[in-house]
Amino acid sequence: MKNLSNLSPAPGSHRTRKRLGRGIGSGLGKTSGKGHKGQLARKSSDVGAGFEGGQTPLYRRIPKFGFTNKRTKVIFNVLHVSQLNDFADGERVTRETLAKKGLLKYKGCPVKILGGGELKKKLVVEVEKVSSGARATIEKAGGQIQGNE
Numbered sequence: 001m002k003n004l005s006n007l008s009p010a011p012g013s014h015r016t017r018k019r020l021g022r023g024i025g026s027g028l029g030k031t032s033g034k035g036h037k038g039q040l041a042r043k044s045s046d047v048g049a050g051f052e053g054g055q056t057p058l059y060r061r062i063p064k065f066g067f068t069n070k071r072t073k074v075i076f077n078v079l080h081v082s083q084l085n086d087f088a089d090g091e092r093v094t095r096e097t098l099a100k101k102g103l104l105k106y107k108g109c110p111v112k113i114l115g116g117g118e119l120k121k122k123l124v125v126e127v128e129k130v131s132s133g134a135r136a137t138i139e140k141a142g143g144q145i146q147g148n149e
Contacts, residue, residue, distance in 0.1 A: 076129065077104045081137045082117025084125075093125045119143070 020032035034041040050057045067079075079098070086101055087093055095111050098104050104111070113125065115133025122142040130138070132147055138145060 060119070060143050075106055075109050076112040078109065079103060079113050080116035081113060081119045081134050084123055084138075085118075085120055087121060087123055089121045089123075091121075091123060093127065095125050095127060098127075100118050113138075 018028060018033075020028050023029045023032075031041065039047065042076060050059055052058070053099060053114055075142060076096075077095075083103055084093060085102070087097070091097070095104070099107075108130035112129035112131070113127055113134045114131045115135075115137050119137050119141040123138065125138055125145045126147040128147075135145060
């Protein structure tokens with residue numbers, strides 16, 4: 001039975017602190033675990049992360065390859081006109097119908113159709129963007145483009 005006279009912390013919950021600089025027999029006497037001399041052995045050695053002793057640090061030696069703003073970048077689901085041949089003649093092509101056919105890579109992202117390949121079906125296309133080449137191919141096949149392009 002536990003009472004105030006026999007309370008103790010749980011095993012492993014209390015660790016004794018390192019007593020630095022308390023003689024050679026303690027195992028951490030003399031240099032107190034800091035090695036011999038040098039900047040890191042001093043009492044006020046507050047060297048920042050990435051500091052290389054005055055040498056140009058790695059993050060400044062590596063070139064920059066350009067800037068892409070990932071917060072405002074729009075990622076499109078890109079499709080070629082030839083992929084629209086999966087639809088039946090006269091069918092309406094929307095983001096939802098493309099998703100049902102498994103043609104979209106990114107869920108919730110807008111769709112852009114590019115003019116790669118041939119179209120053999122007459123379709124009504126309702127997507128966010130259509131390239132000029134794709135527009136010509138779709139209209140040449142007898143289809144039409146609706147909505148905001």
